[in-house]
Amino acid sequence: MIVTGKPVPAGWAHDLGLVRAVLAGEDIRAAALDWLDGQGIETLGLPLQPDAAPARETDLQSAIGKELARAKKTVGPSAPAGALAALEAASRLPLGDGLTREREIFETLVVSNESASLRHAFFAERQAGKLDGAPEPRPVATVAILGGGTMGTGIALACLNAGLQVTLREVDAEAAGRARTRITDQLDADLARGRIDREGLAARTGRLTTTAALEDIAGADLLVEAVFEDMDLKMSVLEAASRTVGPDCVIATNTSYLDVDRMGDAVADPGRFVGMHFFSPAWIMKLVEVIRARRASPETLSTALAFARKIGKMPVLAGVCHGFIGNRMWERYQREAAYLVEEGATPEQVDKALTGFGFAMGPFAVADLAGLDVDWRMRQSRPRAEGEHYPRAADRLCELGRYGQKTNAGWYRYEPDSRTPVPDPEAVEIAHALAREDGIAQRVVSDEEIVERAVLQLVNAGAELLGEGIAERASDVDAVWLHGYGFPRWRGGPLFYGARRGWREIAKRLEAYAARSGERWTPAPAILAAARDGVDLDEAVGEPV
Template sequence: MDDLRFSETVSGKIADGVLVVTIDNPPVNATSLGVRAGLSAALDNAAARDAVRGIVITGAGKVFVGGADIKEFDKHPEAPFLPDVYLRIEQFSKPVVAAVNGAALGGGCELALACHGRVAAPAASFGLPEVKLGMVPGAGGTQRLPRLVGFAAALEMIGTGRAQKASAALSIGLIDLIATADLVAEASALVGAMAGGELRRSGALAAKPVSDADIDAVSAKILAKARGQSAPAEALRLVKAAMTLPFTDGLAEERSTFLRLRGSKEAAALRHVFFAERAARKVEGLEKATPRDTRCVGVVGTGLMGSGIAVSALNAGYQVIGVEQSEEGAAKGYARISGILDKAVQSGRLDPTGRDERLNHLIVASDLSALRDADLVIEAVFDDSDVKTGLFRRLDDVVRADAILATNTSYLDPDAIAAATRHPERVVGLHFFSPANIMRLVEVVNCARTETDVLATALAFGKRLGKLPIVCGVTEGFIGNRVFSAYRREAEFMVEEGALPHEVDQAMEAFGFPMGLFAVCDMAGLEIAWARRKRQASTRDPNARYVEIADRLCEVGRFGQKSGHGWYAYPEGRRTVDPEVTALIVEERARKGIEPRSFTATEIVKRLLKAMADEGDALLSEGITTRASDIDLVMINGYGFPAHRGGPMFAADRPDTAPG
């Protein structure tokens, strides 16, 4: 067996007439210049050796190829270029088989598509996630995949960016087989079976016929989720082109589109988000901190929030103990949790065995003493200071001295809650977003006396749940609710000045929000914020501007969707503009002597973005957070800010990205 070195990141071995090429470019085997040059050199080597019958390409570690090196996107490209390398693989005279050992994403999936055969490990996955970075595949993915698997399956993968497991990839024809034993050996056997025969080149396959109705149905599904993002529409156009254009013409159109989108505002914003998530993993002061061992998680309160937290912990493999105030409450809590898992089974996200395994790790009790062995206890009870501090005092007498206590409060002061305990150093904030089993964001609140290893444990817990944990300091509403409050306050100012709620919502939805502010408030329920405003009335600055329209709505019983009326009316569940709300707004303007004026959509968006960014600047200046990009991540993942706009802080620094 000959050991060969084609570049710093690509090596090879020849065994039984097969050149096994291994890409080793940690952490994700990205297709950087060294990898591209190494693959080219490997092809040269195989072409020059008569004894080599074919090539197997695989990846070192747990990843096949995780995509392009994003750091190269802002640099001048250097040859060999990825499309050229892949075209050469496809046109190679000897069989080339991909032995896909793990994730094959972006350029990794395109590499597999360019090969003549594809063998996957059972844990492998395939995806073309470029739309999530504001781009389209640029090395043949939009042209080879439709020829291999058909229009609908290809557009689903390319237009959404969602990955496919090996079993799904096999079912649609993306791969030839799933290895049952030795992946490279089975890929080498496929090389042997192909050698000397006619090779199946994806680009040479005839596109499978598809009806206009099917094209329209799949296209509508993709475009409906785009929300102003251009990359999905471009992906659709290119996949359609694969059905009609010659392969070389399609490749040229794909490449020009890729290069154009790579330099777009949208792609710049999404790259910002990508790197922001990487930066969020690094928390100053925790470099040497070791998280505590956490196996059993307690959740006090199993309502909507608590049951979602419990399901998240069960999904992550924790033992979970829920606690309610009575046997009846415990039974209802158990039913809520099992009901969420049942829905996951019905939707296909979980199988019955997985549900049963999770339920075997769940106990819901009616006595706090059940938490005596918990490593981490999260309270998810009513957001009232007396309720929460009373609970934490009781927990002091129940849980172990080394157990961590976490509060899920949205607005209360976690330092005050911690101060009520005998061990404030073990208290941390874990602010989940509802529904907690779905929403990715969790704000990890570093209280005044939180120990370093307690904070590290909270972060590790969030990551294990599959969440995006963002660290922040103590302030009312933390990062997200403070910025959202500024957003809502400014929107109400504009309504008082002349805009109407639906005009504000339409402008923000056109900008890319899935739902406008006033529609969101109706969905959440107006009475919650109203109760908070009434509690704060005695301490509110009498000279500060205050809009009373929302209070007037609540006073007449308009609490949102649940009551059928809020900022909007909801006949038969449909959101409609309500003349009664318009009349109430006009009356309030007149009472204050405000002469209304009209607002353009651009004015609305710019003013609301500025309000969010100004509040973000205040959070930075107060030291509540140390990175503007963390604020962007909170607003994107917790409040629906469109990721392809980069977040309010990015938009403020790059005014050319918004609102046009």
């Protein structure tokens, strides 16, 4: 609790000896007074003794070492170390001296970058998904889901866990049966881990219907289309579904990069159509990008946002563009990582440098986990800018059948039944050989350059999205990357990181890279305006440069 700042349930606190009793009842005050009446004063603990001798030396480092290491990933290195130092002072110093030392530690930490970043993250999460002047959302009690693959079943689980009725429709009875098995297998796993009890399991399965009949979705309050990421397929499914559900049913597509406005052409009454980009695994990941389709009514947007919150998600509004907020930035980040490998770095060096910065995983490990073929299809769906240099290694790996963990080889190789990445010289040589064919010589690339280039691409891409109106506010960009892509929370998010570093410094570094490497480093207009005027990025949007 101390090093992570996370509370524990009352029962757990009792088991740990942190509290004397856990009481229940309609009148909790009366129950507490009754309990106190039955206690002898000697059982309630000793009063503080300011002049007591220091406690015996204890090895606190060993006792909380594992928790300290884990906490550093979420709240940064300084606060857990400060908590440890305060604990040590409490165990080794007289009370007055220990309290003085604790106050000194607090006064240092409260003005740190990590403290400011964590406070920014706290408020960014609460601001995300707020729609000015939003009308009352439509009530949602029954959800229809089209598609029983990884995303469809994941969304179904999120809805079931929130107490909603779910009807999942697949193309035939066999596919519907497989989808039901995926869902019940996960619920059985949750039961085995103690996340739900048998009563909860029965309630969830009782609210689930899987079917091959399209007419079974007719009574849904909200429909989520979650079929394969193919525009023609999605439009065909949406056209049929929109004519089956009632006129008040809100219709959403789960897509990670396709044109939501074009999909709306297939929907009867596109005013009730919206995008909802869930992240995998959908019953665990908190983030949902709610995509403002061009013709979506305010009531539709309000309902989609309220539905996301109802199933325990943090919705962030995003406009329509390729990849929306998160994946458009991810593409720039991942491509810069590929440029770095072309120039002489290795995938493991890039990943290690960026996890050292605080990311949960490096871009190459993430790509192998997700499947290289996923981004390959995305790249094939999008025309390439004329004259743009394109790192070819990821495509070549896919052409060789190296899709990542699913094939035991991608940027890394994997032993059978293992998810541990093993550095693979063959993948490095493929990337370096293709780069040499394109006239790019390899050199020594420092970890500092890796971090700066990768993070600056995120900062610049996020500022572009803000300036284009795809993101509502800078803090929304940060919320997306904190909850969907593993950006270190204790750095606040890409745009907060840029603000703390200073927009003049950011603009200067971008211009230096642009002079060396070309157009992909052109500073976003909002960054130039913020640097010139000394204002926040939100204030700089729309200012002439």
